[in-house]
Amino acid sequence: MTTKLMGTAVQRVEDQRFLRGEGRYVDDIAVDGRTLHAAVLRSPHAHARIIDIDVDEVLDLDGVHAVWTYDDLTGPMAEPLPLLIPHPALTHGRTQYALARDEVNYVGEAIAFVVADDRYVAEDAVGLIKVSYEFLKPVVGIDNARAAQHLVHEDVPGNIGARLEQNVGDAPTAIAAAPHRLELDLTVERSACMPMEGRGTVARWDADINRLQVWTSTQTSTGVRAAVAVKLGLDLGQVDVITPDVGGGFGVKIVHPWPEELLVPLAARALGRTVKFTEDRREHFISSAHERGQVHHVEVGFDDDGRLCGLDVEFWHDHGAYSPYGLIVPIITSTQLLGPYKPNNYRVVFESLYTNTVMVTPYRGAGRPQGCYTMERTMDAIAAYLGKDRAEVRAVNFIQPDEFPFDQGLIFQDGRELEYDSGDYPASLEKIKALVGWDEFPAYQAEMAAVGRKVGIGLACYVEGTGVGPYEGAHVHIETSGKVKVATGLTTQGQGHATVFAQLVADELGCRFEDIEVVTGDTRRMPYAVGTFASRAAVMSGSAIHLAAKRAKEKVLRIAADALEADESDLEIIAGVVSVKGSPGSSIDLGTVAVLSNPLRYAFDEASQAATQFSVGDPGKAPVPEDEEPGLEGKDFYSPERATFASGMHAVIVETDPLTAEITILKYAVVHDCGHLINPMIVEGQIHGGVAQGIGGALYERMAYDESGQLLNASFMDFLMPYVTEVPDGIDIDHLETPSPLNPLGIKGAGEAGVIPSAAVFASAIEDAEGFPITAMPISPSELFALRQQRAEEKS
Amino acid sequence: MSEELHDVRLVVNGTTHHTQVPARRLLSDALRHDLALTGTHVGCEHGVCGACTVLVDGKPMRSCLIFAVSAIDTEITTVEGLTEPDGSLGPVQQAFAECHGLQCGFCTPGFLTTITAGLAENPCPTHDEARDMIAGNLCRCTGYQNIVKAVERAAVLIEERTS
Ligand code: FES
Ligand code: FES
Numbered sequence: 007m008t009t010k011l012m013g014t015a016v017q018r019v020e021d022q023r024f025l026r027g028e029g030r031y032v033d034d035i036a037v038d039g040r041t042l043h044a045a046v047l048r049s050p051h052a053h054a055r056i057i058d059i060d061v062d063e064v065l066d067l068d069g070v071h072a073v074w075t076y077d078d079l080t081g082p083m084a085e086p087l088p089l090l091i092p093h094p095a096l097t098h099g100r101t102q103y104a105l106a107r108d109e110v111n112y113v114g115e116a117i118a119f120v121v122a123d124d125r126y127v128a129e130d131a132v133g134l135i136k137v138s139y140e141f142l143k144p145v146v147g148i149d150n151a152r153a154a155q156h157l158v159h160e161d162v163p164g165n166i167g168a169r170l171e172q173n174v175g176d177a178p179t180a181i182a183a184a185p186h187r188l189e190l191d192l193t194v195e196r197s198a199c200m201p202m203e204g205r206g207t208v209a210r211w212d213a214d215i216n217r218l219q220v221w222t223s224t225q226t227s228t229g230v231r232a233a234v235a236v237k238l239g240l241d242l243g244q245v246d247v248i249t250p251d252v253g254g255g256f257g258v259k260i261v262h263p264w265p266e267e268l269l270v271p272l273a274a275r276a277l278g279r280t281v282k283f284t285e286d287r288r289e290h291f292i293s294s295a296h297e298r299g300q301v302h303h304v305e306v307g308f309d310d311d312g313r314l315c316g317l318d319v320e321f322w323h324d325h326g327a328y329s330p331y332g333l334i335v336p337i338i339t340s341t342q343l344l345g346p347y348k349p350n351n352y353r354v355v356f357e358s359l360y361t362n363t364v365m366v367t368p369y370r371g372a373g374r375p376q377g378c379y380t381m382e383r384t385m386d387a388i389a390a391y392l393g394k395d396r397a398e399v400r401a402v403n404f405i406q407p408d409e410f411p412f413d414q415g416l417i418f419q420d421g422r423e424l425e426y427d428s429g430d431y432p433a434s435l436e437k438i439k440a441l442v443g444w445d446e447f448p449a450y451q452a453e454m455a456a457v458g459r460k461v462g463i464g465l466a467c468y469v470e471g472t473g474v475g476p477y478e479g480a481h482v483h484i485e486t487s488g489k490v491k492v493a494t495g496l497t498t499q500g501q502g503h504a505t506v507f508a509q510l511v512a513d514e515l516g517c518r519f520e521d522i523e524v525v526t527g528d529t530r531r532m533p534y535a536v537g538t539f540a541s542r543a544a545v546m547s548g549s550a551i552h553l554a555a556k557r558a559k560e561k562v563l564r565i566a567a568d569a570l571e572a573d574e575s576d577l578e579i580i581a582g583v584v585s586v587k588g589s590p591g592s593s594i595d596l597g598t599v600a601v602l603s604n605p606l607r608y609a610f611d612e613a614s615q616a617a618t619q620f621s622v623g624d625p626g627k628a629p630v631p632e633d634e635e636p637g638l639e640g641k642d643f644y645s646p647e648r649a650t651f652a653s654g655m656h657a658v659i660v661e662t663d664p665l666t667a668e669i670t671i672l673k674y675a676v677v678h679d680c681g682h683l684i685n686p687m688i689v690e691g692q693i694h695g696g697v698a699q700g701i702g703g704a705l706y707e708r709m710a711y712d713e714s715g716q717l718l719n720a721s722f723m724d725f726l727m728p729y730v731t732e733v734p735d736g737i738d739i740d741h742l743e744t745p746s747p748l749n750p751l752g753i754k755g756a757g758e759a760g761v762i763p764s765a766a767v768f769a770s771a772i773e774d775a776e777g778f779p780i781t782a783m784p785i786s787p788s789e790l791f792a793l794r795q796q797r798a799e800e801k802s
Numbered sequence: 803m804s805e806e807l808h809d810v811r812l813v814v815n816g817t818t819h820h821t822q823v824p825a826r827r828l829l830s831d832a833l834r835h836d837l838a839l840t841g842t843h844v845g846c847e848h849g850v851c852g853a854c855t856v857l858v859d860g861k862p863m864r865s866c867l868i869f870a871v872s873a874i875d876t877e878i879t880t881v882e883g884l885t886e887p888d889g890s891l892g893p894v895q896q897a898f899a900e901c902h903g904l905q906c907g908f909c910t911p912g913f914l915t916t917i918t919a920g921l922a923e924n925p926c927p928t929h930d931e932a933r934d935m936i937a938g939n940l941c942r943c944t945g946y947q948n949i950v951k952a953v954e955r956a957a958v959l960i961e962e963r964t965s
Pocket of ligand 2: 910
């Protein structure tokens with residue numbers, strides 16, 4: 007008997023490499039004295055016209071190989087960077103140039119590119135470039151963008167890139183007719199992914215075969231490949247993109263091509279040398295991407311039980327200086343805001359606004375944290391208004407288990423209907439209440455109050471569309487050694503794909519787990535792929551790998567049945583050996599089957615010798631029959647009709663210091679439903695990491711822009727990411743497994759869940775502790791202190 | 803003008819390396835780019851994240867804040883030097899594997915070196931001391947839960963291996 011690895015906490019195979027210091031991140035590639043290094047001159051001003059760029063002094067510097075500005079770019083390289091995801095509502099999409107042409111629109115925008123013997127010299131050179139600017143008025147923050155006294159782009163009126171409205175029923179009328187009504191204004195500030203490894207690209211031009219090899223720290227190697235080919239005027243077949251180990255992504259690395267992802271290959275080809283760019287931390291703050299900044303206005307109508315009659319949400323999304331990633335973030339907010347609830351009537355409208363700040367693209371959760379925060383703040387407000395239990399108000403609005411599939415009547419980010427496939431929200435609620443001690447909390451709160459301590463409990467629920475299409479593919483190749491090589495095109499940045507995908511292959515194929523090697527993000531191995539985002543890797547590539555392994559297995563059985571003179575249905579594969587059930591003596595191992603699959607003239611290895619005892623194929627037919635191919639391989643693609651919807655609920659108990667307003671987490675609980683778990687250890691790891699990022703976003707992290715568009719906290723010293731001291735000692739996790747009917751494994755995505763409800767759940771808990779509304783997140787102790795004072799003044 | 807180069811002798815993981823570097827070359831860059839010991843990672847270059855932590859004469863230090871020329875006459879241990887001579891994982895590395903103490907692995911070398919030094923100083927940390935031991939290192943993936951477990955597990959493994 008073999009035990010299934012699906013659902014087992016298998017230790018990660020990739021760790022062996024990482025723990026020995028043998029990971030290969032992009033800056034670890036091409037470590038030799040011959041590699042050239044690039045540095046970028048970035049705009050120190052948020053909004054200015056470039057009058058002149060003087061590079062004369064750089065040319066005299068020893069060790070400099072190239073210095074380029076916009077004027078040096080030609081053809082497609084001189085065009086704006088692509089707008090990756092156009093949308094009819096994005097009437098004024100704008101993207102930057104690889105190097106600024108005549109205007110800069112944020113501090114950090116690339117102006118000049120220098121290639122030198124090493125990074126130190128390249129930075130010296132950058133320091134010698136002189137740029138004269140004519141200053142323009144910067145637009146910073148949503149209020150200023152809306153006021154539109156100044157424009158980010160002259161040709162974008164009102165700074166409005168897009169306006170999108172969706173309606174289900176007639177919310178304004180339903181709200182006007184509802185027994186009770188409330189209005190809320192809710193804001194969330196900017197944060198960012200902040201992977202520990204920034205961006206980076208290495209390129210090498212092989213003049214002997216006219217081929218470019220690019221290593222880049224990306225969430226989509228196929229996307230980068232297509233972009234590089236087009237921009238450099240190469241055929242797709244001349245470009246290989248390899249994503250090595252990636253030190254975290256969290257969304258920011260889905261954006262492509264970054265200016266450097268084009269300039270580095272361009273330089274490699276022009277100079278005939280390997281060229282490397284490694285982003286430093288300050289650059290990551292000011293020249294990659296941010297997210298989360300939104301302002302929301304809610305109008306809600308409800309009945310005496312707190313049941314929604316209608317919900318009308320208007321919000322403003324700060325998308326920074328450019329909009330390469332389209333409207334994905336605000337569309338997700340506007341649709342996923344509904345969470346596990348039935349709004350009955352819903353109107354949502356957003357404006358996506360330009361500001362002179364770093365552009366905004368998805369960060370783990372991608373608009374859902376803001377949506378969840380908006381919805382859950384509304385639920386809490388309804389409960390407070392009616393004097394009801396917050397969990398009860400949520401429960402009366404839940405979609406019930408027998409109502410799936412449930413169509414919310416909206417169009418989701420993938421252009422498909424927002425139709426939930428499965429879930430059990432009442433069961434999740436029962437679990438989270440038990441896990442956090444919801445019903446016992448009021449007594450505890452009173453007890454604490456009696457000794458002068460303030461504690462509060464918060465609850466937040468979410469639904470997350472995961473595993474969006476269009477597709478992923480996989481290739482499974484059994485070598486004559488019996489080793490199984492698996493390739494899928496999407497990339498990996500810490501999710502343990504080499505382990506979980508191998509688990510799936512071992513289960514389906516019956517080979518030994520140790521014999522499997524998984525490669526991701528290498529266009530030489532799988533040229534058709536989309537990328538790793540939207541909690542889609544396990545669902546999409548996991549399903550594709552499962553299907554590809556099934557195909558490989560079918561071929562194994564076909565050949566083995568022939569060789570063993572048995573019926574396919576009588577065969578089983580265990581630990582890499584195919585045998586006739588009940589007569590283990592009659593067997594053949596996978597490597598030998600691989601030899602038989604490929605009628606080659608030459609024999610090299612032991613498996614080939616072993617194969618001579620078997621004869622397969624019909625002597626009356628061609629050695630490779632018409633409907634067969636040589637080799638023992640399976641390839642397949644998975645393309646679901648629509649996303650699968652994971653869900654969950656978080657609860658937190660906080661204590662707020664009566665004097666200092668310091669916020670301490672006493673307990674954090676998570677109930678999580680991502681369908682069947684492939685590897686529970688890895689899923690829990692994803693939750694832990696998400697919760698920590700969520701805590702950062704709720705209590706500490708913000709992008710502190712001043713009114714001139716300078717980012718004042720562009721370092722780890724000043725941008726406060728959680729250390730261990732900021733995360734709770736233990737996170738209580740319980741799982742519910744509601745399988746997805748949409749894929750063969752019944753799985754749903756798990757990557758983003760941990761971060762989605764954080765702002766909502768902390769606002770809820772702090773409000774409970776303090777007794778006044780919390781409407782702006784993140785919240786620092788000094789802000790909470792100020793709110794207390796404001797309340798005291800209002801009262802007196 | 804060319805930069806003046808200085809001869810430096812760096813003893814890393816027991817091996818002596820001779821190289822020439824400009825005075826301003828960071829130890830982290832010298833290790834990574836001159837000696838090709840790329841296990842040491844650079845996450846911030848300003849001494850806050852701890853990814854670049856190496857042991858200098860047994861003490862955890864941030865190699866992004868040290869010039870290579872000032873590391874002459876020291877014994878440096880990097881993550882590569884934490885592996886056992888037979889190639890198997892050292893106790894702290896093993897504990898990370900068992901406890902799922904890493905995801906993307908970028909911060910990991912800094913944690914491994916920091917914990918190695920921490921446990922040398924305090925072989926039996928209490929739970930709070932285990933948390934304290936890693937309080938100067940940033941990780942964006944794991945939420946630290948399993949890293950704390952790994953500290954505690956490593957303490958047990960070291961005890962087992964030395965007894
Ligand atoms: S790289 Fe040295 S502390 Fe961050
Ligand atoms: S494991 Fe990715 S930063 Fe720590």
